[in-house]
Amino acid sequence: MMRTRPLKVALLGCGVVGSEVARIMTTHADDLAARIGAPVELAGVAVRRTGKVREGIDPALVTTDATALVKRGDIDVVVEVIGGIEPARTLITAAFEHGASVVSANKALLAQDGAALHAAAGEHGRDLYYEAxxxxxxxxxxxxxxxxxxxxxxxxxxxxNGTTNFILDKMDSTGAGYQEALDEATALGYAEADPTADVEGFDAAAKAAILAGIAFHTRVRLDDVYREGMTEVTAADFRSAKEMGCTIKLLAICERSKDGTSVTARVHPAMIPLSHPLASVRGAYNAVFVESDAAGQLMFYGPGAGGSPTASAVLGDLVAVCRNRLNGTTGPGESAYADLTVSPMGEVVTRYHISLDVADKPGVLAQVATVFAEHGVSIDTVRQQGKDGEASLVVVTHRASDASLSGTVEALRKLDTVRGVASIMRVEGE
Amino acid sequence: MMRTRPLKVALLGCGVVGSEVARIMTTHADDLAARIGAPVELAGVAVRRTGKVREGIDPALVTTDATALVKRGDIDVVVEVIGGIEPARTLITAAFEHGASVVSANKALLAQDGAALHAAAGEHGRDLYYEAxxxxxxxxxxxxxxxxxxxxxxxxxxxxNGTTNFILDKMDSTGAGYQEALDEATALGYAEADPTADVEGFDAAAKAAILAGIAFHTRVRLDDVYREGMTEVTAADFRSAKEMGCTIKLLAICERSKDGTSVTARVHPAMIPLSHPLASVRGAYNAVFVESDAAGQLMFYGPGAGGSPTASAVLGDLVAVCRNRLNGTTGPGESAYADLTVSPMGEVVTRYHISLDVADKPGVLAQVATVFAEHGVSIDTVRQQGKDGEASLVVVTHRASDASLSGTVEALRKLDTVRGVASIMRVEGE
Known part of the structure; x- marks a missing residue:
């Protein structure tokens, strides 16, 4: 029952991921054809600069004119692995207009313009898949x-985010500071020359927006995601975490409110107990917990980045989209019917670990405890350490809203006896 | 764009899983309708005995005549959660013949007759889904x-298999023997009154057959799966495992041969290093590692049984099958094009941990080592322990074929100085 006319694929971008997609499409051509029910053919590869020799790719397929490629009219599936907002957005939109389905690995674009892109796909009866x-x-x-x-x-x-997990794992296992661990990640190729998107949490926030939208059947945009990077996590924070039987991870957390009418999405460093499965996720690996009513707790674990792993996800989508194409149908589109409110960070409820530098004299703890009480934040444990007239107070709270905690911290800063707030870290996964 | 005519679902079986499926279909009706694009209606529930009050299910829907229900002709999807070979097989076949797609949780049937059922589904242009x-x-x-x-x-x-993992986890953490741990599992409802299917590995073997078939795009039947239960695992085995930095798990292992032309599937207890993520899977949880060329190592973790979790999987399939139905299409069917040989257990290559009871006299180790060498099985480590004229020898091998190991053990048994082979355990996950 194999159809002989091949499905034509246009590849936009031929970097680490794109070249791997092209390679697998060639080396696994027979398997892909058997699984799809028709052969797939690489019909064109759009790159920024020609001239570079690309092993295994016919030079005649390579073009710098991505726009002409997606508008050719005979393309069945456009695979977009350029990244970034433009020209990816314009190219994907043009692809739908010219009859192609799209497989994308573009988290930034999906997090920002997912709704519009899904609408364009739906309007033209095409698929938009983006597992990668x-x-x-x-x-x-x-x-x-x-x-x-x-x-x-x-x-x-x-x-x-694998880059930040590599850095935090290194800090945890060696006691290194942030800069030292970042330098090692850069040297080993785990961090880019400009690591901002990773270490400031932009990359993770885009993924949180996508996951929240799909998980809760509602629209969550990048701007809805509270974001805090991990550049200020210190070796001292890791020592504090260890004392609590915890480690520190940069987490993406998407939650439905108790009453079910709103959701929150956030990215920030957090302490998690060593007994939590996420605590043992090492190096550049990723892992995601999903909690649902009937299934309970599920975990998904694996390599979160890299050419081959990302290509695996792209090709899985390519097979699905090609099958849909042969069947004259499309897969599930955007599901945003629930239309829930995305609540601000202030409404998030969790626990906090706060380190204060305080004057080493009687009555300080009473003052500090009063401030917590006045803001409705209940204290779980307090630990005092004094030395040379200076002292530190480590407070771990019970569950409280982020707004109450912020109010508490603001008031603490105004106390004469509080010299400074050394760190505030959320405690998750308990 | 919501279609108003509901899709009709016939539920076969209303036990732990079926009643939960019915409950969620009722309580989550609006969500299911939004996600599918049409409402779904419970059109009938086939049970063995009527009379029992089933909370939330209209008694008028309940029937003991499952055959009449699947042959009604207006059923869009049959959900089969009866289990076992018959009458499930006949009912599912009849469902396809009368125009319904099928969602099943029946591992025994799928492992035995998956090919025939897929063929029947394909012939009638219907779906057969079985995530659960x-x-x-x-x-x-x-x-x-x-x-x-x-x-x-x-x-x-x-x-x-959650039951056996519960028992092995208990033996590991408390030092209990098999019978004691089984009794506790039974008392807590983790093991059935007749635990044979679980503890003898039949349940896991059925799952291994299904997983191997899908993973390698080839047919693997239950009879192709090597199966060894865990009833002979002792507290002493756990002590040996601990000395090696290992624990013992009942594993399902499906592998492609190095040259890619054949596959093996097996279920048996094995030692795995404590550092392996599967070692920390506790209680009745399940976890599966998947290794592939491009993606690398992935892990999937969660509750492997129980009414609600199984119902979650059934309902996910129900949504997919209903969407396909509305689109006038079907999802991916059986993919067995690779048509690989399933090799017997003798060709499996792994490491072994062997405990021998031997005479405590000079030359025994040399004799034993000679037997291993003669069978081409290379020894990694040997540990001798002597007491009162008796001694034990613990041998851990390098990788060897199961056939070579069996030959070795047979020859060892014939040695005068070997009083007995106390245990043979495979070592995996290194």
Whole structure:
């Protein structure tokens, strides 16, 4: 029953991921054809600069005119692995207009303009798939969108950025400071020359927006995601975490409120107990916990980045989109019917670990405790350490809203006896 | 764009899983309708005995005549959660003949007759989905069949039976023997009154057959799976495992041969290093590792059984099958094009931990080592312990074929100085 006319694929971008997609399309051509029900053919590869020799890719297929490629009219599927907002957005939109379905790995674009792109796909009866945009090779979008389609997801909690996990893991295991660990990550190729997108949490925030939208069947944009990077995490924070039986991870957390009417999405460093499965996620690996009503706790773990793993996800989507194409149908589109409110960070409820530098004299603890009480933040434990007239107070709270905690901290800063707030870290996963 | 005519669902079986499916279909009706694009209606529930009050289910829907229900002709989807070979097989076949798609949680049937059932589904242009048949709520069939459709899977290794994992975890943490741990599992409802299917590995073997078939795009039947239960695992085995920095798990292992032309599937207890993520899978949880060319190592973790988790998987499939139905299409069917040989256990290559009771006199080790050498099995480490004229020898081998190891053990038994072979355990996950 094999159809002989091949499905034509245009590849936009031929970097680390794109070249791997092209390679697998060639070396695994027979398997892909058998699984799809028709051969797939690489019909064109758009790059920024020609001239570079690309092993295994016919030079005649390579072009710098991506626009002409997506508008050719005979392209069945456009694979976009350029990244960034433009020209990717314009090219994807043009692809739909010219009859192609799209497979993308572009988290930034999906997080910012997912709704518009889904609408364009729907208008033209085409597919938009993007498993590779979140957590590399780990199947996550499809399980959330399809496997859990009959369940109610309440929480998604995970490590979705390999670069920062590598750095934090290094700080944890060696006692190194942030800069030292970052330097090692850069030297080993885990961090880019400009690591801002990773270490400031922009990358993880884009993934959180995508995951929250799919998990809760509502629209969550990048701007809705509270974001705090991990550049200020110190070796001292790791020592504090260890004293609590915790480590520190940069987490993406998407939660449904208790009453079910609103959701929150956030990215920030947090202490998690060593007994939590996410605590043992090492190096550049990713792992995501999903909690739902019926399924309970699920975890998905694997390599979150890299050419081959990302290509695996892209090709899985390519097979699905090609099958849909042959069947004259499309897969599930955007599901945003629930239309829930995205609440601000102030409404998030969690626990906090606060280190204060205080004067080493009687009555300080009473003053500090009073401030917490006045803001309705209940204290779980306090630890005092004094030396040479200076002292530190480490307070771990019970669950409180982020707004109450912020109010508490603001008031603490005004106390004469509080010299400074050394660190504030959320405590998750308990 | 909501279609108003509801899709009609017939539920076969209303036990722990079925009643939960019915409950969620009722309580989450609006969500399911929004996600599918049409309402779904419970059109009938087939049970063995009527009379029992089933909370939330209209008694008028309940029937003991499952055959009449699937043959009604207006049923869009049959959900089969009866289990066992018959009458499930006849009912599912009749469902296809009368125009329904099928969602099943029946691992035994799928492992035995999957090919015939897929053929029947294909002949009538209907879907056969069965995510719930393997590892409960954990999305595994869909990720293997769809997310990794562009990749080449080389190995699937996992804990796919919660009952035995509960028992082994208990033995590991308390030092209890098998019977004591089984009694506790039975008392807590983790083991059935007749635990044979679980403890003898039949349940895990059925799942291994299903996983191997999907992972390698070939047919693997239950009879192709080597199976060894865990009833002979002793407290002494756990002590030996601990000395090696290992624990013992009942594993399902499906592997592609190095040259890619054949596969093996097996279920047996094995030692795995404590550092392996599967070692920390506690209680009745399941977890499955998947290794593929491009994606690398992925892990899927979650509750492997129970009414709610299994219902979550069933409902995910129900949503997918209903969407396909509305689109007038079907999802991916059986993919067995690779048509690989399933090799016997003798060809499996792994490491072994062998405990021998030997005479405590000079020359025994030399004799034993000679037997290993004669069979081409290379020894990694040997540990001797002597007491009162008796001694034990613990041998850990390098990688060797199961046939070579069996030959070795047979020859060892014939040595006068070997009083007995106390245990043979495979060592995996290194």
């Amino acid at each position: 945009a979140v957590a590399g090779a780990i199947p996550l979008i499809r399980p959330l969108r399809e496997s859990l389609a009959g369940d109610k997801v309440n929480r998604v909690l995970g490590i979705v | 048949a393997v590892a409960g709520a954990i999305p595994l069939i869909r990720p293997l069949r769809e997310s990794l459709a562009g990749d080449k899977v080389n190995r699937v290794l996992g804990i796919v």
